[in-house]
Amino acid sequence: MVHGDNAVVLPHLPDGAFTMVYIDPPFNTGRSQKRQELSMVRSADGDRIGFSGQRYETIKGALHHYDDAFSDYWAFLEPRLIEAWRLLAEDGTLYLHLDYREAHYAKVMLDAIFGRDCFLNEIIWAYDYGARTKRRWPTKHDNVLVYVKDPIRYHFDSTEVDREPYMAPGLVTAEKRELGKLPTDVWWHTIVSPTGREKTGYPTQKPEGLVRRMVAASSRQGDWVLDFFAGSGTLGAVAQRLGRRFVCVDENPQAVAIMAARLPSAQVVRG
Numbered sequence: 237m238v239h240g241d242n243a244v245v246l247p248h249l250p251d252g253a254f255t256m257v258y259i260d261p262p263f264n265t266g267r268s269q270k271r272q273e274l275s276m277v278r279s280a281d282g283d284r285i286g287f288s289g290q291r292y293e294t295i296k297g298a299l300h301h302y303d304d305a306f307s308d309y310w311a312f313l314e315p316r317l318i319e320a321w322r323l324l325a326e327d328g329t330l331y332l333h334l335d336y337r338e339a340h341y342a343k344v345m346l347d348a349i350f351g352r353d354c355f356l357n358e359i360i361w362a363y364d365y366g367a368r369t370k371r372r373w374p375t376k377h378d379n380v381l382v383y384v385k386d387p388i389r390y391h392f393d394s395t396e397v398d399r400e401p402y403m404a405p406g407l408v409t410a411e412k413r414e415l416g417k418l419p420t421d422v423w424w425h426t427i428v429s430p431t432g433r434e435k436t437g438y439p440t441q442k443p444e445g446l447v448r449r450m451v452a453a454s455s456r457q458g459d460w461v462l463d464f465f466a467g468s469g470t471l472g473a474v475a476q477r478l479g480r481r482f483v484c485v486d487e488n489p490q491a492v493a494i495m496a497a498r499l500p501s502a503q504v505v506r507g
């Protein structure tokens with residue numbers, strides 16, 4: 237576990253070190269960000285040279301003109317996603333956890349960084365808890381964008397994923413009912429119970445069952461996995477149970493204290 241600003245920590249981590257990166261970034265950073273009218277994306281024919289001699293192409297930040305509120309978020313998230321691409325192994329996978337307000341912007345951003353052919357899935361996490369408006373359809377889902385480093389060589393092992401009951405069990409054989417079915421790209425999973433054993437008190441904690449599917453499918457035992465908006469440390473808790481090695485980064489002292497209590501055998505360093 238690293239206590240530090242991920243913008244400072246990530247450049248010190250080695251290229252291609254992680255088979256999986258899961259991040260659940262904040263949506264409202266509360267920071268003063270400088271507006272950028274240009275952004276850089278990886279390109280073999282790029283007009284500029286950046287980190288580690290990588291070539292980048294300059295593109296105009298067209299989205300800035302569409303939604304001024306997004307300008308700050310783009311400037312905050314884009315360099316961190318470029319780092320995520322660098323840190324992924326050639327068979328690696330990124331899971332970016334957002335909500336409906338930013339997912340479509342982030343999809344365009346990731347298409348530019350990874351390439352559209354590296355888009356694997358958009359997972360919908362559907363849950364049924366909390367207040368309900370009567371003025372529109374109540375919003376009860378999050379979006380998880382899944383991108384791979386290489387569209388041919390990425391690691392995905394469906395045999396390691398927990399299976400679900402069939403929604404129409406009468407339409408399948410007894411053997412299939414007993415085995416269950418593989419999850420689709422829509423995952424029904426409850427939130428962390430406010431009174432459950434898993435609850436840490438961290439306000440944006442994600443359930444272990446949700447992250448476990450990602451880790452199980454997209455990494456192997458002994459692989460390194462990374463979360464650089466680690467919060468309550470759910471990725472670390474899941475990785476530890478599944479025999480993966482992990483790095484969790486967060487600059488919030490409260491988050492680091494919760495992770496240290498949740499993962500007492502993990503080493504804490506200051507980044």
